[in-house]
Amino acid sequence: MGASSFTNRGKGKSMSDAYNRLCEDAKEEYGHQQGYNGTISTTSGFRDVTEEFKRSKKELNTFINDNIDRADKWGSCLAICTDQPKGNTNKVKSQVDHIVSKGTKKWILKFVVTDSNGNTIDSKRTKGDAVKVAREYSEKHQRRTSIHMEKVLEGGGSKVAEINYKQSTSEKQGTYVFFGWAAE
Secondary structure, eight states: OOEEEEEEEEEESSHHHHHHHHHHHHHHHHOOGGGOSSSGGGSOOEEEOHHHHHHHTOOHHHHHHHHGGGSOTTSOEEEEEEEOOBOOOOSSOEEEEEOOOOSOOEEEEEEEEEETTSOEEEEESSHHHHHHHHHHHHHHHTOOEEEEEEEEEETSOSOOEEEEEOOOTTOBOEEEEEEEEEEO
């Protein structure tokens, strides 16, 4: 059970966001290995030392080398914000796209046949027709089926609008550096 030092740079809306992304990426690339994969994902969190870094007036690498021993294996790593994030300054941060479909719509009752995993097999206008489909499927595949009643919009889809995030031209993620000791 050794330890190796690491330095990771990440982007995110916040320091927590960047840390979580780096941990997930490390787990995906190196696996979980019961907490001993030698990456940032073996740390239990982070401690923000941005203000200490600014007060020190040292170069980033010098500060990291001088302070890496303050982080301990299985403990928190240390983190520095090197480029502040900029949030969305738009007054309205989303845009609504209305979906208009011509013609009249009405709700009808459908009997939906599903398999034991909840996957839709078919839907029918009458319960009798749905039972026939369900029995055929059950007998052919030797599986249980279910029939559910659902209201369905006849003559078109049920989507009436889409709301999209409207990004500000000055909006950007922050850049963060995390360093410390990883269990391996």
